[in-house]
Amino acid sequence: MxxxxxxxxxxxxxxxxxxxxxxxxxxxxxxxxxxxxxxxxxxxxxxxxxxxxxxxxxxxxxxxxxxxxxxxxxxxxxxxxxxxxxxxxxxxxxxxxxxxxxxxxxxxxxxxxxxxxxxxxxxxxxxxxxxxxxxxxxxxxxxxxxxxxxxxxxxxxxxxxxxxxxxxxxxxxVSDLFKPLNNPEVLEKLKITQPYFLSVSTIEPRKNIETLLEAFRLYKEEKLGPEKLVLVGGKGWKNNAIYSKINDHPNVNEIILPGFVTNEELIQCYSQCNAFIYPSIYEGFGLPLIEAAVCGAPLVVANNSSLKEITPFKELLFETLNAEDLKEKMSLSKQVKPNQEFIDSIRSKYxxxxxxxxxxxxxxxxxxxx
Structure with a gap:
């Protein structure tokens, strides 16, 4: 036929x-x-x-x-x-x-x-x-x-x-390319030093980066850990306020913006972060979630839309616009260590x-x- x-x-x-x-x-x-x-x-x-x-x-x-x-x-x-x-x-x-x-x-x-x-x-x-x-x-x-x-x-x-x-x-x-890898030289090229929290998205208002920046300020103010904040992604639209908040942030020297990265670089960023944070106000799916998960990263995710459907880390969900709640979940994420069995289960589902x-x-x- x-x-x-x-x-x-x-x-x-x-x-x-x-x-x-x-x-x-x-x-x-x-x-x-x-x-x-x-x-x-x-x-x-x-x-x-x-x-x-x-x-x-x-x-x-x-x-x-x-x-x-x-x-x-x-x-x-x-x-x-x-x-x-x-x-x-x-x-x-x-x-x-x-x-x-x-x-x-x-x-x-x-x-x-x-x-x-x-x-x-x-x-x-x-x-x-x-x-x-x-x-x-x-x-x-x-x-x-x-x-x-x-x-x-x-x-x-x-x-x-x-x-x-x-x-x-x-x-x-999720592509088979995404898996736990450890090549510190890639991070050096991107001028990223460990330990760090990672977020990946276009820099635009819906991604709720301002709440993440405020949570990071609280995290540092309370001396909860040495992590830096890495924001990977290209420039979007309506983002002047976001960049102003970054430039005026009391911990601006601990905020790293590598811009757009290759797949190979992204895999290393996922694999070597302490936790992956996705604070978006709304997503249809949230592909970075499962990419980060199969690279072994705990997921700290906003409790809305498809994000609460897709994330396997229900204990790390936070109220979307609540920087205090996000700060607490950032700290809690240190207690979560995904194993290979967990990673395989994610890859099987997606x-x-x-x-x-x-x-x-x-x-x-x-x-x-x-």
């Missing part, structure tokens, strides 16, 4: 560095690594780097400097390509699409979170406005919605009740092979319904 033609809008591989990039890469890699992929796959990208030789790659450049071209590409060029190449199903891993496809072509949309809808104040005005206008239309026309957690699935159904019969929860996985199996089964089921 002829395989169905699956086109993946793989732009996040080329134009993003954060969580959406990582998830898109792992999904495509998982499909590529299958001994027998059930689909004939084409990737639509801004460039072709030969990363996935088993798949066709359609290079449709973004031309970012050409005003209006990105929208023209999204709404007209990409749909036309999908029609001409006789796609059976089109997958959008970055949740804004697919657009303008005939009904005979199945649409699959991945929703990472609903932060632009639920917390528009944490986004640029244009970004939140576009999501508010387009997302309901996208979800009405899509045939399958992939959600990365029960929390995200429930948020989608609550916000858009008409989606209740087409939302499928599939947990994300793995990309399992994700890809459920993902392909869910797409295949769209054609069995006909």
């Amino acid at each position: 002829k395989k169905k033609h699956l086109i993946i809008l793989a732009g996040p591989l080329d134009n993003q560095n954060a969580g959406v990039h990582r998830v898109t890469y792992e999904i495509i890699k998982g499909l590529h690594d299958m001994s027998e992929c059930p689909f004939d796959i084409t990737l639509i990208r801004d460039r072709d780097d030969g990363q996935f030789p088993k798949f066709k790659t359609a290079k449709i450049p973004l031309f970012k400097k050409l005003p209006g071209f990105q929208s023209f590409r999204l709404f007209f060029i990409v749909p036309l390509y999908c029609i001409l190449k006789k796609a059976d199903v089109v997958f959008e891993p970055a949740h804004f699409g697919p657009f303008n496809l005939p009904k005979k072509i199945k649409r699959v949309t991945f929703i990472h979170d609903l932060t632009p809808i639920l917390f528009p104040q944490f986004h640029t005005f244009n970004g939140a406005y576009l999501q508010k206008i387009f997302l309901p239309r996208i979800l009405k026309k899509t045939d399958l919605i992939i959600a990365n957690s029960n929390n995200t699935a429930n948020d989608i159904k609550k916000q858009y009740p008409f989606t209740k019969d087409k939302v499928q929860k599939i947990y994300l996985g 793995n990309w092979k399992k994700f890809v199996t459920e993902f392909t089964d869910s797409i295949s089921s769209l054609f069995k319904q006909n």
Whole structure:
């Protein structure tokens, strides 16, 4: 039987560095690594780097400097390509699409979170406005919605009740690259000295870094330990207040900002920290949680959204905006030492092979319904 033609809008591989990039890469890699992929796959990208030789790659450049071209590409060029190449199903891993496809072509949309809808104040005005206008239309026309957690699935159904019969929860996985490693030279290169607490996120308001900074001040004021605070991640938006608080912090000399790091460097940061702290106000999944956990780090996590669903360290949950509670959990984390059995259990629950199996089964089921 002829395989169905699956086109993946793989732009996040080329134009993003954060969580959406990582998830898109792992999904495509998982499909590529299958001994027998059930689909004939084409990737639509801004460039072709030969990363996935088993798949066709359609290079449709973004031309970012050409005003209006990105929208023209999204709404007209990409749909036309999908029609001409006789796609059976089109997958959008970055949740804004697919657009303008005939009904005979199945649409699959991945929703990472609903932060632009639920917390528009944490986004640029244009970004939140576009999501508010387009997302309901996208979800009405899509045939399958992939959600990365029960929390995200429930948020989608609550916000858009008409989606209740087409939302499928599939947990994300963690790459086999992430495991406990100890190479102090990597930390030296990043100018990180032990011991330290680690947090990994884009520097932006939703990540609640200001509460973490206040908790760190209290931790140091009460002389609870020698740890420094390492904040890994690139600059986001609306972050002037965050950087001001860092610069004015009484322990500014013990706060380290390496910026964006490679996967290899990130693994070392996870592996050698005393605890990983994730104070975010809302997450759809929280991929850094399981990455840090399989590297052997205790997780100090805000008690909200998917974070309380995903973290295995329930005793280290803290009230999201309560710096005093966070300080106490930072101190308590020293008593938690994950062992290999624990790490294996996390890897068993969250793995990309399992994700890809459920993902392909869910797409295949769209054609069995006909």
